[in-house]
Amino acid sequence: MKRIDMRAAWNRASADYQRRHAISTHSAHYGPWAPLENELRLLGDVRGRRILEVGCGGGQCSIAFARQGAIAAGIDLSDAQLDYARALAAAEGVAVEFVRGAADDLHHFADGAWDIVFSVYAFQYVADMPRCLGECARVLRPHGRLVFSLDHPFRACFFDAVEQDVTLYPARSYFDASPMAWTFADTGVWMHSYHHTFAAWIEMLTAAGFRLLRLLEPAPPTEMLDDIWPDDDPLSALRHIPPTVIFVAERSE
Ligand SMILES: C[S@@+](CC[C@H](N)C(=O)[O-])C[C@H]1O[C@@H](n2cnc3c(N)ncnc32)[C@H](O)[C@@H]1O
Numbered sequence: 001m002k003r004i005d006m007r008a009a010w011n012r013a014s015a016d017y018q019r020r021h022a023i024s025t026h027s028a029h030y031g032p033w034a035p036l037e038n039e040l041r042l043l044g045d046v047r048g049r050r051i052l053e054v055g056c057g058g059g060q061c062s063i064a065f066a067r068q069g070a071i072a073a074g075i076d077l078s079d080a081q082l083d084y085a086r087a088l089a090a091a092e093g094v095a096v097e098f099v100r101g102a103a104d105d106l107h108h109f110a111d112g113a114w115d116i117v118f119s120v121y122a123f124q125y126v127a128d129m130p131r132c133l134g135e136c137a138r139v140l141r142p143h144g145r146l147v148f149s150l151d152h153p154f155r156a157c158f159f160d161a162v163e164q165d166v167t168l169y170p171a172r173s174y175f176d177a178s179p180m181a182w183t184f185a186d187t188g189v190w191m192h193s194y195h196h197t198f199a200a201w202i203e204m205l206t207a208a209g210f211r212l213l214r215l216l217e218p219a220p221p222t223e224m225l226d227d228i229w230p231d232d233d234p235l236s237a238l239r240h241i242p243p244t245v246i247f248v249a250e251r252s253e
Helices: 006-021 060-067 079-092 129-139 198-207 222-228 236-240
Strands: 050-054 071-076 097-100 114-120 140-151 180-184 189-193 210-216 244-251
Touching (some): 006 079, 006 189, 060 071, 129 140, 129 198
Parallel strands (some): 071 097
Antiparallel strands (some): 140 244
């Protein structure tokens, strides 16, 4: 298997990622296909809440939480993403602590210190997910919430890693948890992502001491689908696949 240095990969992909997505700091988001947190209201009123964002990237969600009165911090593997986040927080005049580190090693943060651990489209890059979830549980207070979004597990099935292209048939098994190698957008940067079945996610959450409260599969807006895969596009059947999943879990006592 190709060895990929994920920190180096995200350092190289960062500028293109930020330009391409132009993520707002008005509200936290759950990825390009999903409604914003301001609409979903999965976190409730965040004023005064302590929120740790894992895989914070350019920091937009943490900054949005800080703008809304939360005490926010973010951790990410990539220096380039963190440079972007720190510059953005300074430009927006909010205080957010941004830390360089890995999602499965949150030693910088104390036990039970956070009300919410939040993550958007980052957990799919984490090789040791049981360890990561254990760390999330450790830093949360009892009954604290873990809220995270991911590429929907079905999506990886419709990607052919040999051809490096999306397919209309399930080229990859839903049950394949081995790393999937792919090149990031137009940058030519190789990435690994890790995909788990829903059953595996629920098992891992339970083993880490979480109780699943909600699982959301938001349908993307029709206009967005029309733009990417209009009806006459040969790949238009991909409109039928859910793009995003959001988990809401609670740490037990
Ligand atoms: C798709 S980006 C999402 C960033 C941000 N959450 C957002 O919504 O824009 C994935 C992020 O996860 C970070 N990442 C990847 N693997 C990681 C790991 N093991 N630990 C911490 N961060 C990681 C990358 O550096 C990147 O910033």
